[in-house]
Amino acid sequence: MLAPAVAMADPLVTLPAPPFELPVLPPVSGTWTVMVGIGGAYNPDFEGAKRSMLSPVPIFSIRRAGSTDQFRGPRDSASIALIDFGDLRAGPAGKFVSSRKANSYSELNGLGDVKTAVELGGFVEYYPVDWFRTRVELRQGFGGHHGAVADFSADFIVPVIERLTFSAGPRFTWESTQATSPYFGIDAVQAMAIGLPVFNAKGGAHSAGVGAQVSYRINPQWEVHSYVEYERLLGDAAKSPLVTVRGSPNQTTFGIGASYAFDVRIR
Amino acid sequence: MRRSGRCVSFATIVLVAVNVSACAVFATRETKLQTVKTVGIISAVGDEITFARGGLTGLDNGSQRFPIGSWGLDDLIVQKVTAALNGRFQVQPVSYARAAFAAIKDSPVAPVNLIRSDPFKKLVQTEVSPQGLDAYIVITKAKSTFGGGGRKLEGIGYLNYGTVLASYSQIHALYEIRVFDGKTFDVIEKMAAPPLDDVGAVRIAGPSRMIEESLSLGTGDPAQNEKLHAAIADLVARSLPSTLSDMHLADIR
Numbered sequence: 001m002l003a004p005a006v007a008m009a010d011p012l013v014t015l016p017a018p019p020f021e022l023p024v025l026p027p028v029s030g031t032w033t034v035m036v037g038i039g040g041a042y043n044p045d046f047e048g049a050k051r052s053m054l055s056p057v058p059i060f061s062i063r064r065a066g067s068t069d070q071f072r073g074p075r076d077s078a079s080i081a082l083i084d085f086g087d088l089r090a091g092p093a094g095k096f097v098s099s100r101k102a103n104s105y106s107e108l109n110g111l112g113d114v115k116t117a118v119e120l121g122g123f124v125e126y127y128p129v130d131w132f133r134t135r136v137e138l139r140q141g142f143g144g145h146h147g148a149v150a151d152f153s154a155d156f157i158v159p160v161i162e163r164l165t166f167s168a169g170p171r172f173t174w175e176s177t178q179a180t181s182p183y184f185g186i187d188a189v190q191a192m193a194i195g196l197p198v199f200n201a202k203g204g205a206h207s208a209g210v211g212a213q214v215s216y217r218i219n220p221q222w223e224v225h226s227y228v229e230y231e232r233l234l235g236d237a238a239k240s241p242l243v244t245v246r247g248s249p250n251q252t253t254f255g256i257g258a259s260y261a262f263d264v265r266i267r
Numbered sequence: 268m269r270r271s272g273r274c275v276s277f278a279t280i281v282l283v284a285v286n287v288s289a290c291a292v293f294a295t296r297e298t299k300l301q302t303v304k305t306v307g308i309i310s311a312v313g314d315e316i317t318f319a320r321g322g323l324t325g326l327d328n329g330s331q332r333f334p335i336g337s338w339g340l341d342d343l344i345v346q347k348v349t350a351a352l353n354g355r356f357q358v359q360p361v362s363y364a365r366a367a368f369a370a371i372k373d374s375p376v377a378p379v380n381l382i383r384s385d386p387f388k389k390l391v392q393t394e395v396s397p398q399g400l401d402a403y404i405v406i407t408k409a410k411s412t413f414g415g416g417g418r419k420l421e422g423i424g425y426l427n428y429g430t431v432l433a434s435y436s437q438i439h440a441l442y443e444i445r446v447f448d449g450k451t452f453d454v455i456e457k458m459a460a461p462p463l464d465d466v467g468a469v470r471i472a473g474p475s476r477m478i479e480e481s482l483s484l485g486t487g488d489p490a491q492n493e494k495l496h497a498a499i500a501d502l503v504a505r506s507l508p509s510t511l512s513d514m515h516l517a518d519i520r
Contacts, residue, residue, distance in 0.1 A: 130323075
């Protein structure tokens, strides 16, 4: 059953054909490239925090052999393009927002916990030319917050050589009151406990910033990337005593990662 | 503990039942192919060549299309596939409306492509003669993304990909092969031709290779460019055996 695969990454294994295929789904037979890797992100402890910490980020993707990974910004939510005109793509998008435990960080002692939130919505991105992408995401929160979030970004994508790509561009985020309040609002009970003034956080412009990333394909198997994202909190997020007294409106994330691609042939 | 064990047993029974019933309902491709004796071959790939620019381009990165019907690429494809399949199947000549097959496009709305029946099914029923063969092999244009952007390449083409420090010229022959059941007209097998071993600098999901820049559009009418014609024909001829082998239609590798 083992056979060499015609592919761009090292063929590692050949799998037998599935016992059956559903007529409505595309057949899975052929060669697929699986990418696995690990990265690290050095980002603020929580949104508005002054200190940062390093956390691991798994990397996984699967695609038809030979096809390219489409450009992806570090802040992009998980998404799938159900509408694809080539230069214009749109579809559902979703983001997982970790819970914020008050007892995990001294700055938050006395504030209530904010549960894990899942944000579901959609995205539209447009490439007027190959080297420039604009993207907007609109998501509704469930769980930890019940507000709306809109992310806007633009990226200049510059292939330096075919293996080395540099990209950079501005970012802007808008959030509704219901999305801002759980993270930046302080009610009377919390104010007493935490020793900060009561603050009624409202929605609006949430942050603006810039981001840049560089990716280098060492060979068909190995790829490394690195990025930096800076955002400055705006509006009530920046005015919250949690940020003005105990945190910082300047939020910077550094990331680095390496991935390995191998081919799987399904007969 | 006992309850979880019961759940596992129940789940196992359900999985086995689903698997068995699914196997009964959906015969495997190889089972279906075993019953095929006579086949007809339809090719609608080689009507035009696309010249595209990608990567770091000017503001106008539109592509240009030129007719190359005079190259006879579709006849070459039919010849090569016939030669590859003749040991296993009886390949019979068929006549078909090539332009109708070449005109079919995927919907930009992905769920529509999943829900609707295969767009070539009706054409095989109505635009191909003779009817009544066991299967029809239909070869049509495929698409691929390239670089990091959203644009796609399709069918036969030439790509000039620009970066800050270099530019790359690459030809491609992107096609997919479907096998239709000659009685039900359901798709038995479908596969896009995979990349060859000597892929070019720009990753493309199909047969492609680097080429001299002198073969670009600047040298005149592409249809008259014999070097370009030969390079594309070679790419098609080299990629067909591995694709047919991957589809279990021919064992020629």
